[in-house]
Amino acid sequence: MTNLDQSLLDNLEYRGLIYQSTNRDGLLEKLNKEPVVLYCGFDPTADSLHIGHLLPILILRHFQQAGHKPIALVGGGTGMIGDPSGRSTERSLNTSDTVALWTERLKDQLSRFLDFEGTDNPAKLVSNYDWLGQLDLITFLRDIGKNFTVNYMLAKDSVDSRLANGISFTEFSYMILQSYDFYKLLTDHGCSLQIGGSDQWGNITAGLDLIGKMGGGEAYGMTLPLVTKSDGKKFGKSESGAVWLDRNKTSVYAFYQFWINTDDNDVIKFLKYFTFLGRERIAELEQELAERPEQRAAQRELAREVTKLVHGEDAVVSAEKITQALFSGDVTQLSEAELVEALQDMPTTVVQGDEEKLLLDLLIETKAAPSKRQAREDIEKGAVYLNGQREQALDFVLTREHRLHGKYAVIRRGKKNYFLVKFE
Structure with missing residues (x-):
């Protein structure tokens, strides 16, 4: 696998996908020697992943395509705590039922990107609730928490950046839980590499320290760059x-x-x-x-x-x-679902009843024109289109025959101003 894995890291570096890594030479040697098990965590803080999650998912896919074994961890346990990384305020806590529901939805989405059925290196889906939910308080404090000093945790960016606004003990303990995840995945699944966004560097290195103190074995960490846009606006x-x-x-x-x-x-x-x-x-x-x-x-x-x-x-x-x-401007060839999808973010006016409508009146009703005078002027100048067809008659009446799929009409004023009329 030597050439393959050298090219894997070269490919990731060419794409700019490696931001930080621990012991790159050691990781490369391990990748050359055998298939590596790696993981990335996704907390269920909503009922769907968003495009900010795409990069780590695709890294897992790159590794799987190169013959390695990815684990997608859904944070059924940590999702009930809240990661302070990259945030200036506390997350709101969700109920266990909500987190459980969102966990299942995230599992379904992750299965689109990773092959969980392959015979050689199938991916795995796990939830950290399976082990965090069984931890009792004494075990957590005595066997795991004793390996972290408060000074060590305060030095991590994810915690230090929150001190000015305050951080609860709940979120303060998140680093310990994520570190324990890494330890459990290493001991139970042979997972020796954790990847994550650049804001996860502190949590990843804390996990490596915990593994070293608890005698878990050889492990590595790698982070991906923060995705930024050239105009300074937030990506995603x-x-x-x-x-x-x-x-x-x-x-x-x-x-x-x-x-x-x-x-x-x-x-x-x-x-x-x-x-x-x-x-x-x-x-x-x-x-x-x-x-x-x-x-x-x-x-x-x-x-x-x-x-x-x-x-x-x-x-x-x-x-x-x-x-x-x-x-x-020709929307007549769209299916009903495509029409609704195309115009779902555009102004929509619901018209009750079955009567015919004067186009002039619809321009006012949909707010496509601010006044009847302006509506008349727009029609006469050819700036008004109905279902893609220019209409210049002031007395044009929209009948049932003009309705797309029996209940829609699309008004366009100018080149880009669309208005959807829905008849009920």
Whole structure:
């Protein structure tokens, strides 16, 4: 496996995916010698993972494709405590039932990215509630907690950054629980490598220290870079909020649009981070970006690859179909589900009853025009479209025949201002 694993770390470094690591030479030697078991933890702080979780998930996938054995740990136990890393305030505590429900949903999402059925190196899903839930207080304090000094914990960034605003003993103890996770996975599953975001460095190294003190054996840690955008805005947020991996929370179209709107300054970095495209293809896209940036070929490839990875090939087809329909203004070829998805973040007006409607009145009712005078002017100038067709008659009446799928009408004012009318 020597060539494979040398190329694995080289590939991760080429992609900029290794931020910190402990004993790189020792890790490389171990990777060359045998398949390595590694893990990353995901706390169920919501009912879905978001794109901020994609990077560590894809690292696990890179390792699995190279013949190693990933463990995806869902924090059914630590999720009830709250990780202080990267936060300035305490997390709100969730009920055990809520955490259990979210844990199951995260397990389902993780199974999309990792192969849990393979015969050679199948991935594993575990919940740390299985061992943390069985710990009694005396054992926790006497056998585990005694290995940590308060001074040592205060020196960690995840704790030190919280001292000004205060940190509860609950969150203060999170580092000990995560360290014990690493110890348990090493002793029970032979897991010798933990990966995580750069904000997890303190927790990861604390785990290595605990393993050393409890005689657990050889272990390593590696962190990934914090994903940043060139404009300084937080990665993973769209205009409507977080970008989730659950299509019911972030539609496939909105997910695709998030990636296709990537800035030119970020797109090559994100192609390296979030896709499995080879170096030659990425170099071609980088050259295309330099020579013909207006074509946005790199952004389109990024959007296709990540959408396919998260939601499947059918989702890419649907997202591109919606994108083309909105670009051309012709929404008549969209299915009902695609139409609703395309316009779900756009103003929607519900019209009760079955009567016919004057387009002029609908422009006022949907707030597409601020006044009748402006509505008349827009219609006469050809700035108003109904279901993709320009309408310039002031007396145009929208009947049942004009409704898409029997209950929708799409008004467009200008090039990009869409308004959805739903008849009930």
